[in-house]
Amino acid sequence: MISPMICKVKNLRTLLAPVRPIYTVPVELYQELTCLRTLDLGGSDIDKLPNEVGKLLHLRYLNLWGTNxxxxxETICNLYNLQTLELFQCKKIQKLPSGIGKLTNLRHLGNGGTDALGYLPQGIGSLRFLRTLSKFIVRGSSMGCNLGELKLLTFLQGNLKIEGLERVVEMNEAAEAELRMKNRLRGLTLNFGDLEQADVEKMKGVLKNLHPHxxxxELKIxxxxxxxxxxxxxxGSNLVSLKLHGCGTLTELPAAMGKDGMP
Structure with missing residues (x-):
């Protein structure tokens, strides 16, 4: 446990919590250390953040990787200055706050390895300065977002995984994502989910419209x-790696591609 005594250091800017075992963080920390810019609870065993975390209005960096x-x-959406939210390997996290679109200064949303995360809330497209988005999940319902939310995320870079493509309602949604305009992306994974439930003609149109820059x-399908x-x-003139998984219905590869799946 983090000692409540640390709350007396009112001007503290950075707090790096020791790794496990930490199961709780004193509520006073969020109430008193309002000058914090960096809070790193990564690798700890905490299973809950209190509403008081929303009082850390100067916070730029919040690391919660591997927590429970x-x-x-929802109050985390009050952190308007937050630039990095790290959730890597938070395997139990099931949803993100519905108001996450309010975090307009967010640059990095690390949500890779969040196996239980079923959807991203509507409003992700409002995070126009976002550079890192590990995983985008298509929901195809009023609860989650559709591919069109990717349109305004023009600064995305590095690697992006898109899951739930079998849930796309209209194939034109894929064109609305405008992946062709995202020239900073270097790696892309497209996951079509359950073959048995997929509308083949629709999925053909979806893949065609997901034409990247x-x-x-690197491309994985x-x-x-x-x-x-x-x-x-x-x-793609720079494509150096193509990996295929579970594409068992393919009858042929593009003419310029070898049997090993490499261009």
């Missing part, structure tokens, strides 16, 4: 139910 959190309090270097790939697969 199942959800985040030619700067893409999982569960695509079509017989062929669209022509853009081999048009």
């Amino acid at each position: 959190l199942s959800e985040l309090p 030619e700067n893409l270097e 999982k569960g695509y139910p079509g017989l062929q790939f669209p022509s853009w697969i081999t048009s």
Whole structure:
């Protein structure tokens, strides 16, 4: 446990909590250390954040990787200065706050390895300065967001995984994502989910419309139910790696691609 005595250091800017075992953080910490810019609770065993975390209005960096959190309090959306929210390997987290779109200064949302996370809330597209988004989950319902929310995330860079493509309602949604305009992306994973439930014609249109920028270097495709790939697969001048998983219905690869799946 973190000692409540630390709350007497009123001007503290950075707090790096020791790794396990930490099961609780004193509520006083969130109430008193309002000058904090960096709070690192990564690797601890905490399973809940209190609403008082919303009082840390100067916070820029919040690291919660590997914790046992199942959800985040809605008050975290009051942290307007937050630039990094790290949730990597938070395997129990099931949802993000519905008002996450209020975090307009957010640059990095690390949500890789969040296996129980079923959807991203509507409003992700409001995070226009976002550079890192480990995983985008298509929901296709009023609860979550659709591919069109990716349109305004023009600064995305590094690697992006898109899951739940089998839930896309209209294939034109894929075009609205405007992946072709995101020239900073280097790696892209497209996951089509359950082959048996997929609308094959729709999924063909979705993949065709998810044409990424030619700067893409690595592409992974999982569960695509079509017989062929669209022509853009081999048009990327910088593509150096193509990996296919569970694409058992394919009858042919693009002409410029070898049997090993490499262009």
